Amino acid sequence: MAATATTTDTVQPKMWMGGIEPMKASYGKLMMWFFLISDTFTFSALLVSYGLVRFSYPAYAGEVADFTFSDLYWPIPEKVYEAVPFLHGVELPLVFVGIMTFILIFSSVTMVLAVEAGHRMDRAGVEKYMLWTILGGFTFLGCQAWEWAHFIHGTDTGTVVRELVNGAWVEKTIFGANLVENQYGPPAFADFFFFITGFHGTHVFSGVILNILIFYRSATGFYDRRGHYEMVEKVGLYWHFVDLVWVFVFTFFYLV
Amino acid sequence: MADIHSEHNSDNGAAQRKQIWKVFYILSILTAVEFLIAFTIPQGTLKVSIFVGMTIVKAFYIVGEFMHLKHEVKSLIWSILIPCIFVVWLLLALMLEGGSIFSLR
Numbered sequence: 001m002a003a004t005a006t007t008t009d010t011v012q013p014k015m016w017m018g019g020i021e022p023m024k025a026s027y028g029k030l031m032m033w034f035f036l037i038s039d040t041f042t043f044s045a046l047l048v049s050y051g052l053v054r055f056s057y058p059a060y061a062g063e064v065a066d067f068t069f070s071d072l073y074w075p076i077p078e079k080v081y082e083a084v085p086f087l088h089g090v091e092l093p094l095v096f097v098g099i100m101t102f103i104l105i106f107s108s109v110t111m112v113l114a115v116e117a118g119h120r121m122d123r124a125g126v127e128k129y130m131l132w133t134i135l136g137g138f139t140f141l142g143c144q145a146w147e148w149a150h151f152i153h154g155t156d157t158g159t160v161v162r163e164l165v166n167g168a169w170v171e172k173t174i175f176g177a178n179l180v181e182n183q184y185g186p187p188a189f190a191d192f193f194f195f196i197t198g199f200h201g202t203h204v205f206s207g208v209i210l211n212i213l214i215f216y217r218s219a220t221g222f223y224d225r226r227g228h229y230e231m232v233e234k235v236g237l238y239w240h241f242v243d244l245v246w247v248f249v250f251t252f253f254y255l256v
Numbered sequence: 257m258a259d260i261h262s263e264h265n266s267d268n269g270a271a272q273r274k275q276i277w278k279v280f281y282i283l284s285i286l287t288a289v290e291f292l293i294a295f296t297i298p299q300g301t302l303k304v305s306i307f308v309g310m311t312i313v314k315a316f317y318i319v320g321e322f323m324h325l326k327h328e329v330k331s332l333i334w335s336i337l338i339p340c341i342f343v344v345w346l347l348l349a350l351m352l353e354g355g356s357i358f359s360l361r
Contacts, residue, residue, distance in 0.1 A: 023328070024332070033332065048347045051351040056357035076299075105284065105287065109322075111322075120268065244318045248315070251307050256307055
């Protein structure tokens with residue numbers, strides 16, 4: 001019996017310590033799924049409150065071509081996100097965020113290829129695809145840093161807003177956005193931008209750290225000695241989840 | 257069905273890799289089409305419903321194929337999906353609530 005138990009530990013990673021396999025998934029994988037469900041709730045809370053606040057503000061009613069920034073109505077996203085690095089002054093709506101989406105989808109593909117290589121115990125394959133995934137993650141984070149910097153610094157002309165300062169209405173020009181002022185629309189719009197993309201970016205960052213750990217451990221032969229590459233699969237679940245969240249952020253924040 | 261996570265295939269995983277790239281092309285094409293729709297269809301319910309539909313299709317491929325949920329047992333599939341259905345309900349309810357806050361202002 002003892003010999004059977006040892007074999008079970010090394011060859012069948014799905015078996016739990018009680019000797020059974022709830023939901024035909026290993027302990028680690030099932031717990032990762034339940035963590036991801038709880039993380040879904042957190043992200044949903046942010047997106048649901050975005051939906052609530054957005055629909056409690058007036059929508060822009062005129063023609064898209066005549067759109068100007070104002071804190072009186074919710075902005076059209078394609079007018080806010082129209083800048084691309086090195087192309088200053090060129091209006092390219094949603095191009096940069098589209099590139100970011102492709103980068104993240106691509107890194108998701110290299111991740112699943114790493115998982116597949118792990119099933120074949122192909123260490124070189126796991127290393128190669130993990131490196132591509134890490135590169136994709138860092139590229140995405142770099143893009144997001146640029147996007148934030150642009151959003152915070154604002155456009156060349158800025159937006160004139162009327163504000164109540166010490167009991168008197170004053171007109172002033174503001175550039176960019178922070179948590180209290182926003183040239184693109186109501187301050188709540190910038191708040192949601194910072195919280196939702198920031199929370200997602202934090203997830204990408206921790207995903208990159210986990211991917212580096214996985215790369216290091218497979219490169220040093222840790223998973224070969226363990227007998228399976230299931231850890232790649234578990235971290236892969238997390239990484240795909242981050243990609244999945246971005247698909248929803250892309251739709252609800254940038255497109256709709 | 258070429259299960260992208262199954263082990264010990266006779267063709268050394270070639271069919272799985274083919275399936276992975278197929279899903280990648282589907283996701284890329286969907287994103288490109290979303291991009292086109294953003295500039296061709298006027299703002300309105302139709303556009304929003306197309307976007308939401310395409311997002312769900314993309315989510316299906318990411319969760320089903322990349323995260324392998326399609327090939328898990330039914331009890332695991334439902335324990336992930338049912339909580340998400342409640343989230344969708346909350347989203348719709350609070351968007352309507354936002355609309356009513358707007359009309360009360």
